[in-house]
Amino acid sequence: MISLSIIIPVYNGEEYLTQALGSIVDQIDNQSEVIIINDGSTDNSLSIINNNYKNEIDSGLFKVIDQANAGVSVARNNGIKQSVGEYITFIDADDFILPGYFLEIQAGIKAHPVDVLEMGYIPFINKSDVSSGKACYSHNTFGLVDSSTVISSIFSRSLFYPFLRVIKRSFFDNNLFPVGIKFCEDLILLQNIYRQSKHIYHIEKPLYAYRLNPNGATGNVKPEYITGMLSFYTSLLGKQEVHIMYLKANIFYVIYKAHENLNLKINLSPNIRKDSLKLLWTLLWDNKITKKRKFIIFSPNLFYLLRKIIKGSN
Known part of the structure; x- marks a missing residue:
C-alpha cells in the first residue's frame, strides 16, 4: 500500500x-x-x-x-x-x-x-x-x-x-x-x-x-502576475477573522514587492484601499506584523518613494 x-x-x-x-x-x-x-x-x-x-x-x-x-x-x-x-x-x-x-x-x-x-x-x-x-x-x-x-x-x-x-x-x-x-x-x-x-x-x-x-x-515578477493577487485579495473583502487579517496583510506585501520589482506605481481599487485602511487599524498594535508591512499597508507608494530616496542617498 x-x-x-x-x-x-x-x-x-x-x-x-x-x-x-x-x-x-x-x-x-x-x-x-x-x-x-x-x-x-x-x-x-x-x-x-x-x-x-x-x-x-x-x-x-x-x-x-x-x-x-x-x-x-x-x-x-x-x-x-x-x-x-x-x-x-x-x-x-x-x-x-x-x-x-x-x-x-x-x-x-x-x-x-x-x-x-x-x-x-x-x-x-x-x-x-x-x-x-x-x-x-x-x-x-x-x-x-x-x-x-x-x-x-x-x-x-x-x-x-x-x-x-x-x-x-x-x-x-x-x-x-x-x-x-x-x-x-x-x-x-x-x-x-x-x-x-x-x-x-x-x-x-x-x-x-x-x-x-x-x-x-518571486525574483522574476511579470505585470500580469499581480492581477491574480489583486483578485484573490478582492475575494477576501469583508472577512474579519484574525488569520484572514494576517493573510490580507501578507498578500498586500506580496503585491507591493511585485510592483517594487517592476518599478511601477501601485493602483488599488477603492474597495481594496478602503479595506486596507480597516486592516491597518486592526493590526496597528499587533506585533506579529512588522512596522515595515504596516507602513506598506498605509501607503505603499509613499513607502516605495522613501526607499528610493534612502537608496539614492547611500
Missing part, C-alpha cells in the same frame, strides 16, 4: 535534478511513490530522468509524466491526479531532502493520521551551507495540535511552501492549484486547505533543503 506520494514538477531543471532525485533514491521506501512531471523542458531534464533513473522507473518507484509546457500548477495537478498515496507532498526540482525524511514522515503518518503533517526546512545558496544552516518552520508549536490553535500563527508567518507539508489526499478532491495563476499559487491553495483542516502534526526537525534561487518566480 502506498501511503505517500511525492510530486515533482520539472521545467529545465538539468542543473540540479540529479541532486534532488539522488537524495530521494538514497532514502525511499516501498510505501512511497515519486511522480515526476516534465513540464515541456527544453533542456536535458527528461533524458536525465529516463537514463539515470531507469531502475526506479522500471520498479514503479518513479512515475514519469511528459507534458507540453503548461506551468507549475497544471504539472502539480496532473501529478495529484496520477497519485495513489493516502498523503501527498511536493518537492521542487532544484531542492533536495535531508536525512530522515521518509522515516520521520512515515512514522508521523502512522502514529498521527492527521489532515496536515508539517516539517522544517533549511534555506541555502550552496549545498555546503546546509549543515550549518538554521531550521525554519511555518510556526513554533510542535507535535499534535488542533488547526484552530495555530492557524493565526501560520498565516502571520506566511510560509506557504508546498514542500513544508504532507497533506491528506482527500483535501485535493475539491482543492487543486489554481490554473492560470503564476505567482503565489501555492498560497492560494494552501490557505484554503488550512481553513478546512482540523488536526495537524508538526515535526520539530528540518527535513528539506530549500535553494534560494534568484531565477525563481
Whole structure:
C-alpha cells in the first residue's frame, strides 16, 4: 500500500535534478511513490530522468509524466491526479531532502493520521551551507495540535511552501492549484486547505533543503502576475477573522514587492484601499506584523518613494 506520494514538477531543471532525485533514491521506501512531471523542458531534464533513473522507473518507484509546457500548477495537478498515496507532498526540482525524511514522515503518518503533517526546512545558496544552516518552520508549536490553535500563527508567518507539508489526499478532491495563476499559487491553495483542516502534526526537525534561487518566480515578477493577487485579495473583502487579517496583510506585501520589482506605481481599487485602511487599524498594535508591512499597508507608494530616496542617498 502506498501511503505517500511525492510530486515533482520539472521545467529545465538539468542543473540540479540529479541532486534532488539522488537524495530521494538514497532514502525511499516501498510505501512511497515519486511522480515526476516534465513540464515541456527544453533542456536535458527528461533524458536525465529516463537514463539515470531507469531502475526506479522500471520498479514503479518513479512515475514519469511528459507534458507540453503548461506551468507549475497544471504539472502539480496532473501529478495529484496520477497519485495513489493516502498523503501527498511536493518537492521542487532544484531542492533536495535531508536525512530522515521518509522515516520521520512515515512514522508521523502512522502514529498521527492527521489532515496536515508539517516539517522544517533549511534555506541555502550552496549545498555546503546546509549543515550549518538554521531550521525554519511555518510556526513554533510542535507535535499534535488542533488547526484552530495555530492557524493565526501560520498565516502571520506566511510560509506557504508546498514542500513544508504532507497533506491528506482527500483535501485535493475539491482543492487543486489554481490554473492560470503564476505567482503565489501555492498560497492560494494552501490557505484554503488550512481553513478546512482540523488536526495537524508538526515535526520539530528540518527535513528539506530549500535553494534560494534568484531565477525563481518571486525574483522574476511579470505585470500580469499581480492581477491574480489583486483578485484573490478582492475575494477576501469583508472577512474579519484574525488569520484572514494576517493573510490580507501578507498578500498586500506580496503585491507591493511585485510592483517594487517592476518599478511601477501601485493602483488599488477603492474597495481594496478602503479595506486596507480597516486592516491597518486592526493590526496597528499587533506585533506579529512588522512596522515595515504596516507602513506598506498605509501607503505603499509613499513607502516605495522613501526607499528610493534612502537608496539614492547611500
